[in-house]
C-alpha cells in the first residue's frame with residue numbers, strides 16, 4: 001500500500017518530556033568513543049561526572065520520539081528506511097543534565113519516484129522545561145527507499161551544501177568500537193537495523209550498520225576538537241548528508257575546510273574502505 005503523505009504530514013506527535021541525567025550524558029559520549037585516552041582531559045570532560053559537559057550533538061537524542069515510522073499505521077516500509085540528512089541549530093548550550101521537551105513535526109514528504117524512494121523531512125525543537133527556552137532545533141531527512149512512486153510532489157528538496165574543490169585544511173581520524181552501535185542505541189535509538197543481523201540483511205546490509213547519528217556525533221567530535229577548541233558551547237550549527245553506511249569498528253576520518261566567519265565545510269570517509277560516508281557538511285562555530 002502506498003504511503004499517505006497527508007497522514008504523515010499530520011502525524012500526531014505529542015510533546016515529549018525527557019529527563020536526562022549525568023549518566024545519560026556520559027553514555028552518549030561513550031557511544032561516540034570518547035574516553036579512549038584516559039590522559040586526555042579534553043575528552044574526560046564529557047565522560048566523567050566532575051565538571052561534566054554535554055556534547056552539543058547530544059541534542060539529537062533529546063526529546064526523540066523514537067523510530068516512529070515503524071508504526072504500521074504510517075504505511076512506511078521501515079526496514080528500508082535510511083537516515084539521509086541531519087541538521088542541528090544550537091541556540092543555548094545543553095545543560096549536562098536536565099529536563100527538556102521535544103516537539104516534533106513532519107515538514108515535508110518528497111516523492112523521488114518508484115524504485116528510488118521518498119524523503120521525509122522533520123524538525124524537532126528541544127526546549128528547556130524549566131525556563132521554556134528553545135535550546136536547539138534538530139532537523140532530519142529520512143530516505144524511505146521502499147516508498148517512492150506514491151504520486152506526491154517531487155520537490156523542491158533542500159539543496160546540499162556545495163563543497164570546496166581544493167584539498168582539505170584539516171583532517172581528524174577517530175576509530176569506532178566494534179560494539180559502538182550497541183552502546184549508542186542505549187541513548188534511545190533502538191532501531192533493530194543497528195543490532196539485529198536479520199533486520200540488517202532485510203535492509204540489504206551484510207551486518208548491522210552504525211547509526212547515522214553516531215557517525216554524525218563522531219564528526220561533531222572531530223570538528224569540536226579541530227575547530228571549536230574542544231569547547232562544547234562553540235558549535236552553532238551542523239548540517240550534513242549521509243552518503244554511505246558505516247560498519248561499527250571502522251575508522252571515521254573527518255576532512256575539514258576552513259571558511260569565512262567561523263563556518264567550515266566537512267565530509268567524512270571510512271579509512272578502511274576509502275568510502276565517503278558523510279558529505280556536503282557545513283558547520284558554524286562562534
Ligand SMILES: C/C=C/C(=O)SCCNC(=O)CCNC(=O)[C@H](O)C(C)(C)COP(=O)(O)OP(=O)(O)OC[C@H]1O[C@@H](n2cnc3c(N)ncnc32)[C@H](O)[C@@H]1OP(=O)(O)O
Pocket residue numbers: 081082083084085112116119141143145191193209210211212213241242243244245246
Ligand atoms: C532509520 C535508519 C537510521 C540510520 O542511521 S541509517 C545509517 C545512516 N544512513 C546511511 O547510511 C545512508 C547512506 N546513504 C545512502 O546509502 C544513499 O545516499 C541513499 C540510499 C540514501 C541514496 O542513494 P541513491 O539511491 O543512490 O541516491 P541517488 O541516486 O544518488 O540520488 C537520488 C535522489 O536522492 C537525492 N539524495 C541522494 N542521497 C540523499 C540523501 N542522503 N539525503 C537526501 N537526498 C538524497 C539526490 O539528490 C537525488 O535527487 P534528485 O533525483 O532530485 O536529483
